[in-house]
Amino acid sequence: MVAKGFTTCLWFDGQAEEAANHYVSIFEDSRIGDVMHAPDGNPHTTPDQVLTVEFEANGQKFVALNGGPLFKFNESVSFEIRCADQEEVDHYWNRLLEGGGEEGPCGWLKDRFGVSWQVVPEDLIRMFLDPDREKAARANRAMQTMRKLDVAELRRAFAGE
Template sequence: MPKIISNLWFAKDAREAVEFYVSVIPNSTAGASTTVPADTPSGPPGSVQVIAFKLGDQNFIALEAGPFDPFNHAFSILVECDSQAEIDRIWDAFIANGGEPEQCGWLKDRWGLSWQIVPRALGEMIAGTDREAAKRATEAMLGMVKLAIAALERAYRGEP
């Protein structure tokens, strides 16, 4: 069975990004690191660095190979959290490290990578059989920057 690994191309500072990510996301580790020993379109031997890492149970490769295409919203990393304290801790760590908040629980880290920091319960609310409650929760989420579980739950229940 093939192994699926998401590859993230960094213009620079890939090691710093990986170290930050694994320090903030629970159950994460940095793995093997190597430099490409041949000339590449990005530069001479040794100019390209490859770092394996794992965030939770998801495998990634950070490739530092100079500027190419910048990160954009077409790819994001979604982090499902079980508590408001976990959302706050992760969100605040990214913002304190140069991240920029965006609507609906999204933020962009200082390297330009998009993240969604969301409560696990939100997916359950939106997928629930009560479509009016799902709509209320969705509308509440659309009005937030950092997501607040209590406010989403109140909206889902139809409470002010």
């Protein structure tokens, strides 16, 4: 038997359908799949309430589960979005913060559902991989002062300007 990829399950407290629709609205190559309603007798849902929503966001498979209040998201798991340029950084940063998200340091944020995201320009990855460790260190020091990452400022720091 061969498993065919992975599906990430995200645990929500009554917001599964709202979250799935929000993520699908942000990312290209996204869609809502099957929506399962809770069977009678589930202690965390009312009869006929949405239990799970299958969706794809940016080609990645997810299941949003209305599991109740028992578990909460934390920063130990995050989703990294590699962005081609500042326009993409701005797009994902702003869309993921909509409706009550929270900015974090170094390109991290929590969306309104508590899910952690890293919005990272591909240039920063290339800077960190550069064999000139001083250039990489300058870019890292600049990144440490930022919330949303500023590609132009990172490039200036990397170049020693």
